[in-house]
Amino acid sequence: MSAPSRIFAPGVLEGQVILLSGGGSGLGRAATLELVALGAHVAICGRRIEPLEETVALAGARCSAHVCDIREEQQVDALVDDVLARYGRIDTLVNNAGGQFLAPAEEITPKGFRTVTRLNLDGTWLMTHAVATKAFIPAGDDGRPRGGKVISTTLSPHNGLAGMVHSSAARAGVENMMRELSIEWARFGIKLNAIAAGQFGTDVFMTKYPREMVAAAAGQVPIQRLGRPEEFAWLVAYLASPGGDFFSGSVLTIDGARDNHAGPWPPAVHVDDAGDPLRESRRG
Ligand SMILES: CCCCCCCCCCC/C=C/C(=O)SCCNC(=O)CCNC(=O)[C@H](O)C(C)(C)COP(=O)(O)OP(=O)(O)OC[C@H]1O[C@@H](n2cnc3c(N)ncnc32)[C@H](O)[C@@H]1OP(=O)(O)O
Numbered sequence: 001m002s003a004p005s006r007i008f009a010p011g012v013l014e015g016q017v018i019l020l021s022g023g024g025s026g027l028g029r030a031a032t033l034e035l036v037a038l039g040a041h042v043a044i045c046g047r048r049i050e051p052l053e054e055t056v057a058l059a060g061a062r063c064s065a066h067v068c069d070i071r072e073e074q075q076v077d078a079l080v081d082d083v084l085a086r087y088g089r090i091d092t093l094v095n096n097a098g099g100q101f102l103a104p105a106e107e108i109t110p111k112g113f114r115t116v117t118r119l120n121l122d123g124t125w126l127m128t129h130a131v132a133t134k135a136f137i138p139a140g141d142d143g144r145p146r147g148g149k150v151i152s153t154t155l156s157p158h159n160g161l162a163g164m165v166h167s168s169a170a171r172a173g174v175e176n177m178m179r180e181l182s183i184e185w186a187r188f189g190i191k192l193n194a195i196a197a198g199q200f201g202t203d204v205f206m207t208k209y210p211r212e213m214v215a216a217a218a219g220q221v222p223i224q225r226l227g228r229p230e231e232f233a234w235l236v237a238y239l240a241s242p243g244g245d246f247f248s249g250s251v252l253t254i255d256g257a258r259d260n261h262a263g264p265w266p267p268a269v270h271v272d273d274a275g276d277p278l279r280e281s282r283r284g
């Protein structure tokens with residue numbers, strides 16, 4: 001059973017049904033636990049059943065595990081049908097599944113580039129389109145489109161992350177997809193936003209990339225630490241809650257100011273011996 005939320009009133013998501021991709025690990029698992037703690041039913045998907053079942057064991061009976069590769073159209077259709085058959089509705093889709101490998105651009109093959117854009121851009125589109133057409137656009141009891149929310153994880157810094165040309169391109173595509181659809185699908189009551197995540201110390205982040213880069217990562221964040229998965233989870237919960245109802249077409253960057261500064265923090269020439277930012281003296 002999920003622990004009570006440290007931030008939100010219990011029950012704020014009571015009765016909501018949320019479909020979340022990549023719920024078997026890291027940010028997706030943290031978000032699932034928070035959403036369940038707030039009263040939502042959360043259906044999670046991923047390619048491997050074992051990590052999904054671990055999340056279900058932590059979350060309890062309001063969470064269900066569904067194997068689905070979000071890159072495969074038929075699997076996505078079957079997933080959304082399954083979730084609707086089980087819960088009868090979907091209120092929010094969280095497109096969290098994603099990832100990439102780190103490699104110099106000139107070494108990325110066409111297959112490698114496609115692998116990453118298929119996962120992050122095409123997979124997000126397939127999930128978004130399937131949920132919108134099957135759950136959000138069809139009429140509810142009042143004869144009007146049911147509406148719903150889509151929250152998609154993207155990547156900060158926005159000005160490019162060296163070694164990740166495929167993912168940088170794909171996540172920019174996702175952000176603009178959310179912006180564009182927020183206009184087109186406003187007439188159906190669908191609200192779409194992106195969460196541009198900076199560096200978060202999830203298990204995969206800490207182990208997948210070269211050790212020296214990971215060790216330096218927190219130092220490149222102006223607030224001097226990595227994000228904590230629960231901080232991501234709270235933002236997802238807020239957007240899913242009534243507090244998020246007037247957000248649509250936004251990109252919410254959660255990165256400790258990493259997006260605003262591309263180099264080490266603080267840059268040596270901008271600080272005094274004590275490490276404080278330099279200032280100019282007043283005139284006169
Ligand atoms: C400067 C600041 C320092 C900061 C610290 C450094 C890191 C910055 C991190 C930035 C923020 C982002 C963080 C995160 O996202 S953390 C979470 C990451 N999680 C994941 O990536 C999980 C999902 N990822 C995957 O499943 C895989 O990585 C992949 C996206 C590749 C998909 O896997 P799949 O099984 O479908 O693919 P394959 O392994 O079969 O590979 C297919 C082809 O892709 C090419 N490829 C794959 N790996 C590599 C590699 N390491 N190098 C080069 N090319 C690669 C290749 O063409 C594969 O085909 P072939 O096998 O036939 O060659």
Ligand SMILES: NC(=O)C1=CN([C@@H]2O[C@H](COP(=O)(O)OP(=O)(O)OC[C@H]3O[C@@H](n4cnc5c(N)ncnc54)[C@H](OP(=O)(O)O)[C@@H]3O)[C@@H](O)[C@H]2O)C=CC1
Nearest residue numbers: 022025026027046047048069070097098099199200202204
């Ligand atoms: N941690 C970080 O610093 C940052 C993370 N992000 C993004 O946030 C998201 C979560 O990251 P994090 O928790 O750290 O990483 P993880 O690797 O732990 O999570 C990725 C999840 O996505 C699932 N997944 C991967 N490919 C597919 C697929 N084709 N179909 C369905 N599910 C899939 C994985 O499960 P399975 O392998 O079983 O399919 C896994 O549970 C990702 O999109 C990531 O790129 C963005 C910026 C920074």
